[in-house]
Amino acid sequence: MPLPSIFLGVTVKQWVVLVTIGCAAAYLFNTQSETTPENLALEAFIRSQEQVAEQVGAVLDVALVRQVVAHPGYNTAGYQRSIFAVEGERGRLLVTLKQVEGEQEIEVTQIHRP
Numbered sequence: 001m002p003l004p005s006i007f008l009g010v011t012v013k014q015w016v017v018l019v020t021i022g023c024a025a026a027y028l029f030n031t032q033s034e035t036t037p038e039n040l041a042l043e044a045f046i047r048s049q050e051q052v053a054e055q056v057g058a059v060l061d062v063a064l065v066r067q068v069v070a071h072p073g074y075n076t077a078g079y080q081r082s083i084f085a086v087e088g089e090r091g092r093l094l095v096t097l098k099q100v101e102g103e104q105e106i107e108v109t110q111i112h113r114p
Contacts, residue, residue: 039064042082045106046095052111056088063087065094077101085114 043062046052052059063085071078078101086093096110 035064039067039082042097042099042106043084045097046084046086049095049108051108052086052088052093052095055091055111056086056093057090059086059088061087077103081109 042064046062047059065083065085067080067082069078069080080099080101082097082099084095084097086095092114094110094112094114095108098107098109099105
């Protein structure tokens with residue numbers, strides 16, 4: 001007996017397409033969460049900041065929320081802006097960092113409670 005070509009109102013071909021798209025989406029979301037050596041350096045920088053420790057105590061977890069690379073003009077250096085969620089013993093913070101391309105210096109541009 002042949003298998004039905006329609007299951008729950010969806011054809012086999014449509015199921016194959018849906019499963020393929022789902023697998024591709026899962027792969028893309030999984031690769032976004034990988035921690036790079038650069039992000040580990042930024043996390044270590046955040047942990048070393050006294051102003052962060054003063055507000056939340058010992059840092060328990062640091063997670064990247066958003067990272068943007070901007071190139072404001074042809075004659076100016078680009079920069080990377082990273083926002084991290086920081087969880088500590090006494091609360092949570094959002095810490096925004098800025099790093100200019102070609103420079104080692106990292107700057108804390110904003111710290112605020114979520």
